[in-house]
Amino acid sequence: MRPKKVILCVDENEQELSILKFLLTTHGYKVVSAATGQEAIGVFSKTQVDLVLASYGMPQMNGGQLVDRLKRIGPHVPMILLGDPQSVNQIHVADAMVAKKNCSPLELLERIKVMSARKRGPRKGAQRLTPVTELAAAS
Numbered sequence: 354m355r356p357k358k359v360i361l362c363v364d365e366n367e368q369e370l371s372i373l374k375f376l377l378t379t380h381g382y383k384v385v386s387a388a389t390g391q392e393a394i395g396v397f398s399k400t401q402v403d404l405v406l407a408s409y410g411m412p413q414m415n416g417g418q419l420v421d422r423l424k425r426i427g428p429h430v431p432m433i434l435l436g437d438p439q440s441v442n443q444i445h446v447a448d449a450m451v452a453k454k455n456c457s458p459l460e461l462l463e464r465i466k467v468m469s470a471r472k473r474g475p476r477k478g479a480q481r482l483t484p485v486t487e488l489a490a491a492s
Contacts, residue, residue, distance in 0.1 A: 357383040358469050359401060363393040363419060364408040373406065376458055390414030397423050402430055404469045409436030420447045431468040
């Protein structure tokens with residue numbers, strides 16, 4: 354059995370956080386949560402996380418600032434920001450931005466699946482493409 358992917362969910366809204374946790378755990382993910390940016394930094398530093406899912410509109414430290422700090426600690430970890438349509442248009446260091454109101458749970462799950470798969474690298478048994486320079490040298 355494959356180990357579960359660990360997702361760090363960060364949202365100041367307790368109700369939205371519990372909905373995210375329920376959605377992700379019922380689809381096979383292990384969820385660790387934080388209600389503030391400072392708490393998320395502490396959890397991220399102590400826990401092996403496969404993906405971060407953070408709300409953009411948090412009080413003391415918004416999601417963009419949080420992702421910026423977390424990328425300094427673990428640049429290889431994919432990070433998704435959930436925000437309102439205005440914040441989605443802004444440029445951030447997050448790997449993806451998703452509008453909270455316009456995204457269905459299935460779309461969010463698909464985005465998480467794709468983003469968490471990026472971290473793994475090539476699949477077993479996949480053939481590596483030969484660079485064009487090697488093909489030219491072989492001719």
